[in-house]
Amino acid sequence: MGAIAPFDKTWTNNYADTSERKQHLTIDTILLQGKIAVQTRAMIDSGATGIFIDKEFAKHLGLKMHKKQYPLQLTLFNGERAQPITHQVYADLEFDGVTQKLKFEVTTLSHYGMVLGLPWLRMYNPSIDWEKETIEVK
Numbered sequence: 001m002g003a004i005a006p007f008d009k010t011w012t013n014n015y016a017d018t019s020e021r022k023q024h025l026t027i028d029t030i031l032l033q034g035k036i037a038v039q040t041r042a043m044i045d046s047g048a049t050g051i052f053i054d055k056e057f058a059k060h061l062g063l064k065m066h067k068k069q070y071p072l073q074l075t076l077f078n079g080e081r082a083q084p085i086t087h088q089v090y091a092d093l094e095f096d097g098v099t100q101k102l103k104f105e106v107t108t109l110s111h112y113g114m115v116l117g118l119p120w121l122r123m124y125n126p127s128i129d130w131e132k133e134t135i136e137v138k
Contacts, residue, residue, distance in 0.1 A: 025128070026112070030094040033063050040113055042093070044128075044135065048117025050074075053089050053104035057113035063089050065106055074107060082107060093138055096137045100124065 025044045030037060038061055058065060071084035089105040093097050093114075102120070109115060127136045 033091040042114035050105045052115040054109040098137045105132040
């Protein structure tokens with residue numbers, strides 16, 4: 001693996017400006033796949049039913065995507081159906097000194113490159129201080 005790439009300002013400005021960040025709980029991470037290592041930000045969403053990565057974000061980083069055997073139908077919080085999820089990304093996510101092997105469902109996200117939903121919260125059971133907006137993996 002080469003050097004860790006810093007935040008891509010052109011990307012993060014589109015997906016995580018300061019006003020948006022105040023509305024969501026986010027973590028700064030390092031996303032790793034093969035020779036790719038990039039600092040990035042993920043939104044924590046206990047209402048999300050999966051671990052997701054934005055399709056354009058994954059393409060931008062050059063991440064390898066794997067076609068799913070069967071498409072996954074995603075229903076949004078308002079009851080609308082999103083485009084079927086046809087691909088996955090296998091990558092490591094480094095956060096709080098812990099490296100996690102994750103399987104991301106590739107979809108279209110509106111504000112962040114990655115969303116860590118309820119499966120991630122259950123898997124890693126982080127300690128969340130809602131007042132200070134901090135997260136620590138045990």
